Amino acid sequence: MPKDTYIPCLLQLFRQYGYDGATLARISEATGLGKASLYHHFPKGKDEMVQAVMDYLEQWLTENVLPSLQGKGTALEKLHRMCDRLSELYEAGQQPCIxxxxxLGSARDLFHDRVQARYCAWITAVAQVLVDAGLDRTTAxxxxxxxxxxxxxxxxxxxGLNNPKVFQRSLQQLPQQLCRDLDA
Incomplete structure (x- = not known):
């Protein structure tokens, strides 16, 4: 099977255990691949696995979340669409953020730049929606x-509370909070 087949499983493992806790033994067990097969698909080991997962997530965000902020509708409508897509990504708060x-741990230095770039792109996209709705750039x-x-x-x-309703409530409130003081 192509290595892309294993990305959802790897995503779940890294979400659940982090970089350090997702051992090759766990990865092998979850994917059904022996260590030799893992290295066949991912010659650089766990680092390459995480890079593949991050590529997958960046593509998902680019294809699903960022477009929800574009197109027709008010800022409030766009932000609601974004929140709907995020609810899907995080399974309504049942999945942690990778x-x-x-x-955390030893992976911080390895992946910080990519995480930072993803956050910056996302922040910029939301800020642009708010600027287009009339908010000044700094506040946006x-x-x-x-x-x-x-x-x-x-x-x-x-x-921490084992209660996904906290995330769901936050998503429901977020568009209005971001659009406060706007005629969005």
């Missing part, structure tokens, strides 16, 4: 950052 797990940028804070924080709290 970015958070990759920024800060609200884009607030969006990431709210989402990441609610995902962490949802995981």
């Amino acid at each position: 970015s958070a797990t990759l920024l 940028q800060q609200r884009g950052e607030d969006m990431v804070i709210a989402l990441q924080g609610s995902l962490i709290v949802s995981q």
